[in-house]
Amino acid sequence: MGSVGAFAFVGKPALGFSISFSQPIFVSNCKAMKITKEQVKQALETISATGEGGNLIESGAVTNIQIFGDEIDLNIELANPSLQARKKVEVSILKTLHEQVYEKAKININVAVKKVPVQEPIKGQPVPGIDSIIAISSGKGGVGKSTVTANLAVSLAQMGCKVGILDADIYGPSIPMMFDMEGARPLSIQVDGVSKMEPIENYGVKVLSIGFFTKPEQAVIWRGPMATKALNQLIFDAAWGELDFLLIDLPPGTGDIHLSIVQALPLNGAVVVSTPQSVALADARKGIAMFQQDNINVPILGVVENMAYFTPAELPDHKYYIFGERGAEYLAADKDVPFLGALPLIQSVREAADVGRPAALQENTAVRETIDQTARNMVEELIRRNDNLPPTKVVEITNMVGCSAVKK
Numbered sequence: 245m246g247s248v249g250a251f252a253f254v255g256k257p258a259l260g261f262s263i264s265f266s267q268p269i270f271v272s273n274c275k276a277m278k279i280t281k282e283q284v285k286q287a288l289e290t291i292s293a294t295g296e297g298g299n300l301i302e303s304g305a306v307t308n309i310q311i312f313g314d315e316i317d318l319n320i321e322l323a324n325p326s327l328q329a330r331k332k333v334e335v336s337i338l339k340t341l342h343e344q345v346y347e348k349a350k351i352n353i354n355v356a357v358k359k360v361p362v363q364e365p366i367k368g369q370p371v372p373g374i375d376s377i378i379a380i381s382s383g384k385g386g387v388g389k390s391t392v393t394a395n396l397a398v399s400l401a402q403m404g405c406k407v408g409i410l411d412a413d414i415y416g417p418s419i420p421m422m423f424d425m426e427g428a429r430p431l432s433i434q435v436d437g438v439s440k441m442e443p444i445e446n447y448g449v450k451v452l453s454i455g456f457f458t459k460p461e462q463a464v465i466w467r468g469p470m471a472t473k474a475l476n477q478l479i480f481d482a483a484w485g486e487l488d489f490l491l492i493d494l495p496p497g498t499g500d501i502h503l504s505i506v507q508a509l510p511l512n513g514a515v516v517v518s519t520p521q522s523v524a525l526a527d528a529r530k531g532i533a534m535f536q537q538d539n540i541n542v543p544i545l546g547v548v549e550n551m552a553y554f555t556p557a558e559l560p561d562h563k564y565y566i567f568g569e570r571g572a573e574y575l576a577a578d579k580d581v582p583f584l585g586a587l588p589l590i591q592s593v594r595e596a597a598d599v600g601r602p603a604a605l606q607e608n609t610a611v612r613e614t615i616d617q618t619a620r621n622m623v624e625e626l627i628r629r630n631d632n633l634p635p636t637k638v639v640e641i642t643n644m645v646g647c648s649a650v651k652k
Contacts, residue, residue: 279313279314279345281309284309284316284341285306287341287344288301288306289301290340290344293324300320305321305322315349316351316352318351318353319356320333320353320355322356337353370510371480373485373486374484374490376490376513377490377492377510378489378490378492378512378513378514378626379494379511379514379535379542380396380492380515380517381502382494382524383496383497383518383524383525383527384496384497384524385496387517388551389493389494389517390493391422392587394419395602395604395615396604396619397602398602399615399616401448402448402616403616405488406486406489407448407488407491408484408491409449409452409490409491409493410479410492410493411451411453411493412492412505413494414454415466417453418455419455419493420456421597423447423451424446424600424601425444426600429456430452430456440481441478441481441482441483447605450484450485452482453478454474471500475501475504492505492509492511498530506540506542512630513545513625513629514535514542514544515547515548516532517548518549518572519549519552519572520551520552520565520567520568520571521567521571524567525572528572532579545582545584545622545629546576546581546583546621546625547575547576547583548618549571549572549586550589551589552565552570552586553565553569554566554588554589555588555589555590556591566589573586584618585617587614587615587618588614590603592609592611
Protein backbone atom coordinates (compact mmCIF):
# COMPACT_ATOMS: atom_id res chain seq x y z
CA MET A 245 0.00 0.00 0.00
CA GLY A 246 1.08 3.52 -0.74
CA SER A 247 -0.31 4.96 2.57
CA VAL A 248 -2.00 3.97 5.87
CA GLY A 249 -4.79 6.01 7.50
CA ALA A 250 -4.08 7.05 11.08
CA PHE A 251 -7.08 6.83 13.40
CA ALA A 252 -8.03 7.61 17.04
CA PHE A 253 -10.75 6.35 19.42
CA VAL A 254 -13.24 8.97 20.64
CA GLY A 255 -15.70 8.43 23.55
CA LYS A 256 -15.95 5.77 26.24
CA PRO A 257 -15.14 2.23 25.23
CA ALA A 258 -17.78 0.74 27.55
CA LEU A 259 -20.68 2.59 25.95
CA GLY A 260 -19.50 2.02 22.35
CA PHE A 261 -17.15 3.95 20.25
CA SER A 262 -16.81 6.10 17.18
CA ILE A 263 -13.84 6.34 14.86
CA SER A 264 -12.49 9.65 13.60
CA PHE A 265 -9.88 9.61 10.81
CA SER A 266 -7.26 12.31 10.83
CA GLN A 267 -5.46 13.58 7.68
CA PRO A 268 -3.68 10.68 5.97
CA ILE A 269 0.09 10.44 6.38
CA PHE A 270 1.87 9.31 3.17
CA VAL A 271 5.02 7.28 3.45
CA SER A 272 6.88 7.25 0.09
CA ASN A 273 8.69 4.13 -0.93
CA CYS A 274 11.38 6.24 -2.77
CA LYS A 275 13.28 9.38 -1.76
CA ALA A 276 13.61 12.44 -4.09
CA MET A 277 16.99 12.40 -5.95
CA LYS A 278 19.21 15.42 -5.18
CA ILE A 279 21.57 16.27 -8.09
CA THR A 280 24.58 18.52 -7.51
CA LYS A 281 26.77 20.50 -9.92
CA GLU A 282 29.81 18.67 -8.63
CA GLN A 283 28.34 15.33 -9.68
CA VAL A 284 27.61 16.70 -13.15
CA LYS A 285 31.11 18.16 -13.51
CA GLN A 286 32.77 14.90 -12.48
CA ALA A 287 30.73 13.04 -15.05
CA LEU A 288 31.49 15.56 -17.81
CA GLU A 289 35.21 15.28 -17.06
CA THR A 290 35.06 11.75 -18.49
CA ILE A 291 33.90 13.04 -21.89
CA SER A 292 36.30 14.34 -24.52
CA ALA A 293 35.32 16.21 -27.67
CA THR A 294 37.27 16.20 -30.93
CA GLY A 295 39.29 19.36 -31.34
CA GLU A 296 38.66 20.65 -27.80
CA GLY A 297 42.09 19.74 -26.38
CA GLY A 298 40.91 17.76 -23.34
CA ASN A 299 37.67 16.84 -21.60
CA LEU A 300 34.60 19.06 -21.69
CA ILE A 301 35.40 20.71 -18.36
CA GLU A 302 39.17 21.29 -18.81
CA SER A 303 38.75 22.69 -22.32
CA GLY A 304 36.13 25.19 -21.18
CA ALA A 305 33.54 23.75 -23.56
CA VAL A 306 30.95 23.69 -20.75
CA THR A 307 30.00 27.32 -20.18
CA ASN A 308 27.04 26.88 -17.80
CA ILE A 309 25.42 24.24 -15.60
CA GLN A 310 22.01 24.72 -13.96
CA ILE A 311 20.22 22.21 -11.73
CA PHE A 312 16.42 22.32 -11.10
CA GLY A 313 15.43 19.26 -9.07
CA ASP A 314 15.94 16.32 -11.42
CA GLU A 315 16.41 18.61 -14.44
CA ILE A 316 19.89 19.50 -15.77
CA ASP A 317 20.47 22.40 -18.19
CA LEU A 318 23.84 22.56 -19.97
CA ASN A 319 25.37 25.18 -22.27
CA ILE A 320 28.18 23.80 -24.47
CA GLU A 321 30.51 25.63 -26.89
CA LEU A 322 32.40 23.53 -29.44
CA ALA A 323 35.23 24.50 -31.76
CA ASN A 324 34.09 21.91 -34.29
CA PRO A 325 31.04 23.30 -36.12
CA SER A 326 29.99 20.04 -37.81
CA LEU A 327 26.60 18.48 -37.07
CA GLN A 328 28.27 15.09 -36.58
CA ALA A 329 30.49 16.46 -33.80
CA ARG A 330 27.52 18.11 -32.11
CA LYS A 331 25.41 14.95 -32.15
CA LYS A 332 28.30 12.85 -30.89
CA VAL A 333 28.81 15.13 -27.90
CA GLU A 334 25.08 15.26 -27.10
CA VAL A 335 24.78 11.47 -27.14
CA SER A 336 27.86 11.09 -24.93
CA ILE A 337 26.53 13.62 -22.40
CA LEU A 338 23.09 11.98 -22.16
CA LYS A 339 24.55 8.51 -21.74
CA THR A 340 27.15 9.54 -19.17
CA LEU A 341 24.84 11.63 -17.00
CA HIS A 342 22.16 8.95 -16.96
CA GLU A 343 24.70 6.29 -16.01
CA GLN A 344 26.78 8.24 -13.50
CA VAL A 345 24.39 10.82 -12.02
CA TYR A 346 20.70 9.89 -12.25
CA GLU A 347 19.06 7.55 -14.73
CA LYS A 348 15.76 9.50 -14.77
CA ALA A 349 17.28 12.98 -15.02
CA LYS A 350 15.80 15.35 -17.57
CA ILE A 351 18.71 16.82 -19.56
CA ASN A 352 18.56 19.88 -21.77
CA ILE A 353 21.68 20.57 -23.90
CA ASN A 354 22.26 23.83 -25.76
CA VAL A 355 25.22 23.54 -28.15
CA ALA A 356 26.84 26.57 -29.80
CA VAL A 357 29.94 27.01 -31.96
CA LYS A 358 32.86 28.99 -30.50
CA LYS A 359 33.48 32.31 -32.18
CA VAL A 360 36.94 32.46 -33.75
CA PRO A 361 38.55 35.87 -33.12
CA VAL A 362 39.55 37.82 -36.23
CA GLN A 363 43.34 38.02 -36.39
CA GLU A 364 45.62 40.66 -37.84
CA PRO A 365 47.04 39.83 -41.31
CA ILE A 366 50.56 39.57 -39.89
CA LYS A 367 52.65 38.74 -38.17
CA GLY A 368 54.04 35.84 -36.30
CA GLN A 369 55.71 35.75 -32.98
CA PRO A 370 58.61 37.94 -31.90
CA VAL A 371 61.95 36.33 -31.08
CA PRO A 372 62.88 36.96 -27.42
CA GLY A 373 65.83 39.31 -27.04
CA ILE A 374 65.70 40.79 -30.57
CA ASP A 375 64.65 44.42 -30.74
CA SER A 376 64.35 45.01 -34.48
CA ILE A 377 64.10 42.67 -37.46
CA ILE A 378 64.86 44.12 -40.90
CA ALA A 379 64.46 42.25 -44.19
CA ILE A 380 66.97 43.02 -46.96
CA SER A 381 65.35 42.27 -50.31
CA SER A 382 65.93 42.63 -54.04
CA GLY A 383 63.67 42.22 -57.02
CA LYS A 384 66.24 40.16 -58.93
CA GLY A 385 69.51 38.37 -58.30
CA GLY A 386 72.96 39.76 -59.00
CA VAL A 387 72.39 43.28 -57.70
CA GLY A 388 74.58 42.79 -54.60
CA LYS A 389 71.89 42.29 -51.97
CA SER A 390 73.98 39.92 -49.84
CA THR A 391 77.02 42.20 -50.12
CA VAL A 392 74.92 45.12 -48.92
CA THR A 393 73.50 43.02 -46.07
CA ALA A 394 76.96 41.97 -44.91
CA ASN A 395 78.35 45.50 -45.03
CA LEU A 396 75.37 47.06 -43.25
CA ALA A 397 75.64 44.45 -40.49
CA VAL A 398 79.37 44.98 -40.00
CA SER A 399 78.93 48.75 -40.06
CA LEU A 400 76.30 48.58 -37.31
CA ALA A 401 78.52 46.23 -35.29
CA GLN A 402 81.44 48.67 -35.65
CA MET A 403 79.18 51.36 -34.18
CA GLY A 404 78.63 49.24 -31.08
CA CYS A 405 75.29 47.63 -31.97
CA LYS A 406 74.52 43.98 -31.31
CA VAL A 407 73.80 42.53 -34.74
CA GLY A 408 72.85 39.22 -36.30
CA ILE A 409 72.27 37.99 -39.86
CA LEU A 410 69.82 35.27 -40.84
CA ASP A 411 70.80 34.05 -44.30
CA ALA A 412 67.35 33.18 -45.65
CA ASP A 413 68.62 32.78 -49.22
CA ILE A 414 68.00 29.05 -49.01
CA TYR A 415 68.94 28.25 -52.61
CA GLY A 416 72.02 30.46 -52.85
CA PRO A 417 73.50 31.16 -49.40
CA SER A 418 76.55 33.42 -49.73
CA ILE A 419 76.82 35.04 -46.30
CA PRO A 420 79.17 32.31 -44.92
CA MET A 421 81.74 33.11 -47.65
CA MET A 422 81.49 36.85 -47.06
CA PHE A 423 82.20 36.34 -43.34
CA ASP A 424 84.98 33.79 -43.83
CA MET A 425 82.82 31.04 -42.30
CA GLU A 426 82.84 28.40 -45.03
CA GLY A 427 82.96 24.93 -43.55
CA ALA A 428 81.86 26.13 -40.10
CA ARG A 429 79.18 24.23 -38.19
CA PRO A 430 77.00 25.71 -35.41
CA LEU A 431 77.27 24.02 -32.03
CA SER A 432 74.36 22.86 -29.92
CA ILE A 433 74.02 24.53 -26.53
CA GLN A 434 71.54 24.24 -23.67
CA VAL A 435 69.35 27.28 -22.99
CA ASP A 436 66.95 26.86 -20.06
CA GLY A 437 67.09 23.11 -20.52
CA VAL A 438 66.35 23.30 -24.26
CA SER A 439 68.85 22.44 -26.99
CA LYS A 440 69.52 25.44 -29.28
CA MET A 441 71.82 26.23 -32.21
CA GLU A 442 74.52 28.73 -31.38
CA PRO A 443 75.09 31.23 -34.22
CA ILE A 444 78.65 31.58 -35.49
CA GLU A 445 80.14 35.01 -34.85
CA ASN A 446 82.73 37.01 -36.77
CA TYR A 447 83.46 40.75 -36.90
CA GLY A 448 80.92 41.22 -34.10
CA VAL A 449 78.05 39.77 -36.17
CA LYS A 450 76.18 36.55 -35.31
CA VAL A 451 75.31 34.49 -38.39
CA LEU A 452 73.10 31.51 -39.18
CA SER A 453 72.77 30.15 -42.71
CA ILE A 454 71.58 27.02 -44.46
CA GLY A 455 75.06 27.09 -45.99
CA PHE A 456 76.42 25.80 -42.67
CA PHE A 457 74.58 22.53 -43.21
CA THR A 458 75.36 21.85 -46.88
CA LYS A 459 78.52 21.13 -48.82
CA PRO A 460 79.90 23.98 -50.98
CA GLU A 461 79.12 22.15 -54.22
CA GLN A 462 75.76 20.80 -53.04
CA ALA A 463 72.63 22.24 -54.63
CA VAL A 464 69.63 22.78 -52.33
CA ILE A 465 66.65 21.41 -54.27
CA TRP A 466 63.72 21.82 -51.89
CA ARG A 467 60.06 22.50 -52.34
CA GLY A 468 58.51 25.40 -50.45
CA PRO A 469 57.30 23.50 -47.33
CA MET A 470 60.71 21.91 -46.72
CA ALA A 471 62.51 25.23 -47.16
CA THR A 472 60.04 26.90 -44.80
CA LYS A 473 60.60 24.21 -42.16
CA ALA A 474 64.36 24.66 -42.35
CA LEU A 475 63.97 28.42 -42.11
CA ASN A 476 61.77 28.16 -39.01
CA GLN A 477 64.44 26.05 -37.33
CA LEU A 478 67.09 28.68 -38.08
CA ILE A 479 64.84 31.35 -36.59
CA PHE A 480 63.29 29.76 -33.52
CA ASP A 481 65.75 26.98 -32.63
CA ALA A 482 68.68 29.39 -32.39
CA ALA A 483 70.22 31.04 -29.34
CA TRP A 484 70.44 34.57 -30.77
CA GLY A 485 70.77 36.19 -27.37
CA GLU A 486 70.31 39.95 -27.08
CA LEU A 487 70.34 41.74 -30.45
CA ASP A 488 69.63 45.32 -31.46
CA PHE A 489 69.18 44.29 -35.09
CA LEU A 490 68.58 41.04 -36.93
CA LEU A 491 69.09 41.51 -40.67
CA ILE A 492 67.45 38.89 -42.89
CA ASP A 493 69.10 38.31 -46.26
CA LEU A 494 66.10 37.27 -48.37
CA PRO A 495 66.28 35.41 -51.68
CA PRO A 496 65.83 37.55 -54.80
CA GLY A 497 62.33 38.05 -56.15
CA THR A 498 59.03 37.38 -54.38
CA GLY A 499 58.02 33.88 -53.35
CA ASP A 500 57.51 31.24 -50.65
CA ILE A 501 60.45 32.29 -48.48
CA HIS A 502 59.30 35.91 -48.37
CA LEU A 503 55.80 34.88 -47.30
CA SER A 504 57.20 32.46 -44.71
CA ILE A 505 59.34 35.20 -43.17
CA VAL A 506 56.43 37.64 -43.07
CA GLN A 507 54.19 35.03 -41.42
CA ALA A 508 56.84 33.85 -38.96
CA LEU A 509 58.35 37.13 -37.79
CA PRO A 510 57.12 40.63 -36.91
CA LEU A 511 59.29 42.55 -39.36
CA ASN A 512 59.99 46.12 -38.35
CA GLY A 513 60.80 47.09 -41.91
CA ALA A 514 62.30 46.14 -45.25
CA VAL A 515 65.15 47.54 -47.35
CA VAL A 516 65.10 47.03 -51.13
CA VAL A 517 68.43 46.82 -52.99
CA SER A 518 68.74 47.55 -56.71
CA THR A 519 71.20 48.72 -59.31
CA PRO A 520 70.27 51.81 -61.35
CA GLN A 521 69.64 49.65 -64.42
CA SER A 522 66.08 49.72 -65.78
CA VAL A 523 65.81 45.91 -65.84
CA ALA A 524 66.69 45.70 -62.14
CA LEU A 525 64.45 48.63 -61.24
CA ALA A 526 61.42 46.95 -62.83
CA ASP A 527 61.79 44.01 -60.46
CA ALA A 528 62.64 46.23 -57.48
CA ARG A 529 59.34 48.00 -58.06
CA LYS A 530 57.57 44.63 -57.69
CA GLY A 531 59.47 43.92 -54.48
CA ILE A 532 58.30 47.21 -52.98
CA ALA A 533 54.74 46.44 -54.06
CA MET A 534 54.89 43.05 -52.31
CA PHE A 535 55.74 44.56 -48.92
CA GLN A 536 53.08 47.25 -49.37
CA GLN A 537 50.22 44.81 -49.99
CA ASP A 538 47.40 45.13 -47.47
CA ASN A 539 47.79 41.59 -46.15
CA ILE A 540 51.57 42.04 -45.68
CA ASN A 541 51.99 45.75 -44.90
CA VAL A 542 55.67 45.80 -43.94
CA PRO A 543 57.11 49.34 -43.78
CA ILE A 544 59.67 50.12 -46.50
CA LEU A 545 62.60 51.71 -44.70
CA GLY A 546 64.17 52.69 -47.98
CA VAL A 547 65.96 51.82 -51.20
CA VAL A 548 69.72 51.27 -51.53
CA GLU A 549 71.32 51.78 -54.93
CA ASN A 550 74.22 49.37 -55.33
CA MET A 551 76.83 49.61 -58.11
CA ALA A 552 75.67 53.20 -58.54
CA TYR A 553 78.85 54.14 -60.37
CA PHE A 554 82.31 52.80 -61.10
CA THR A 555 85.41 54.52 -59.79
CA PRO A 556 88.79 53.09 -60.78
CA ALA A 557 91.46 53.03 -58.09
CA GLU A 558 93.83 55.11 -60.19
CA LEU A 559 91.14 57.77 -60.81
CA PRO A 560 89.30 58.13 -57.48
CA ASP A 561 87.59 61.37 -58.51
CA HIS A 562 86.05 59.92 -61.65
CA LYS A 563 82.60 58.29 -61.73
CA TYR A 564 81.42 56.13 -64.60
CA TYR A 565 77.67 55.32 -64.54
CA ILE A 566 77.86 51.90 -66.15
CA PHE A 567 74.29 50.80 -65.26
CA GLY A 568 72.65 54.21 -65.50
CA GLU A 569 72.54 57.20 -63.21
CA ARG A 570 70.39 57.60 -60.08
CA GLY A 571 67.81 55.06 -61.22
CA ALA A 572 67.10 53.69 -57.72
CA GLU A 573 66.93 57.21 -56.33
CA TYR A 574 64.26 58.09 -58.88
CA LEU A 575 62.40 54.85 -58.05
CA ALA A 576 62.35 55.76 -54.34
CA ALA A 577 60.95 59.18 -55.14
CA ASP A 578 58.32 57.69 -57.43
CA LYS A 579 57.19 55.16 -54.78
CA ASP A 580 57.39 57.78 -52.00
CA VAL A 581 59.87 55.78 -49.92
CA PRO A 582 63.22 56.96 -48.48
CA PHE A 583 66.45 56.72 -50.45
CA LEU A 584 69.12 55.41 -48.08
CA GLY A 585 72.28 55.73 -50.14
CA ALA A 586 74.27 54.93 -53.28
CA LEU A 587 77.12 52.43 -52.97
CA PRO A 588 79.83 52.47 -55.66
CA LEU A 589 81.13 49.64 -57.82
CA ILE A 590 84.72 49.41 -56.59
CA GLN A 591 87.18 46.58 -56.99
CA SER A 592 88.06 46.57 -53.29
CA VAL A 593 84.41 45.88 -52.34
CA ARG A 594 84.35 42.79 -54.55
CA GLU A 595 87.74 41.60 -53.30
CA ALA A 596 86.70 42.11 -49.68
CA ALA A 597 83.60 39.96 -50.15
CA ASP A 598 85.56 37.20 -51.89
CA VAL A 599 88.12 36.89 -49.08
CA GLY A 600 85.49 37.03 -46.34
CA ARG A 601 86.30 40.46 -44.96
CA PRO A 602 83.49 42.97 -45.74
CA ALA A 603 84.48 46.41 -47.02
CA ALA A 604 82.86 48.03 -43.97
CA LEU A 605 85.96 46.92 -42.04
CA GLN A 606 88.19 49.23 -44.09
CA GLU A 607 89.56 52.27 -42.31
CA ASN A 608 89.52 55.86 -43.55
CA THR A 609 88.14 55.08 -47.00
CA ALA A 610 85.37 56.72 -48.96
CA VAL A 611 83.50 53.44 -49.42
CA ARG A 612 83.55 52.79 -45.66
CA GLU A 613 82.05 56.23 -45.00
CA THR A 614 79.37 55.63 -47.63
CA ILE A 615 78.42 52.30 -46.07
CA ASP A 616 78.33 53.80 -42.56
CA GLN A 617 76.11 56.68 -43.69
CA THR A 618 73.73 54.26 -45.42
CA ALA A 619 73.49 52.22 -42.20
CA ARG A 620 72.78 55.36 -40.16
CA ASN A 621 70.09 56.40 -42.62
CA MET A 622 68.45 52.98 -42.33
CA VAL A 623 68.35 53.18 -38.53
CA GLU A 624 67.00 56.73 -38.60
CA GLU A 625 64.20 55.65 -40.94
CA LEU A 626 63.45 52.68 -38.70
CA ILE A 627 63.08 54.88 -35.64
CA ARG A 628 61.08 57.49 -37.55
CA ARG A 629 58.74 54.81 -38.84
CA ASN A 630 58.17 53.39 -35.37
CA ASP A 631 57.56 56.83 -33.91
CA ASN A 632 54.72 57.24 -36.39
CA LEU A 633 53.10 53.90 -35.54
CA PRO A 634 50.95 53.10 -32.49
CA PRO A 635 53.21 51.71 -29.74
CA THR A 636 53.02 47.93 -29.85
CA LYS A 637 55.32 45.13 -28.84
CA VAL A 638 55.83 44.29 -32.48
CA VAL A 639 57.31 47.64 -33.49
CA GLU A 640 58.66 48.97 -30.21
CA ILE A 641 62.37 49.93 -30.30
CA THR A 642 64.41 49.89 -27.11
CA ASN A 643 67.15 52.38 -26.28
CA MET A 644 69.84 50.17 -27.90
CA VAL A 645 72.40 51.13 -25.30
CA GLY A 646 75.90 51.44 -26.76
CA CYS A 647 74.75 51.57 -30.38
CA SER A 648 76.08 54.82 -31.86
CA ALA A 649 73.96 54.39 -35.00
CA VAL A 650 71.05 55.59 -32.88
CA LYS A 651 71.12 59.32 -32.29
CA LYS A 652 69.88 60.18 -28.80
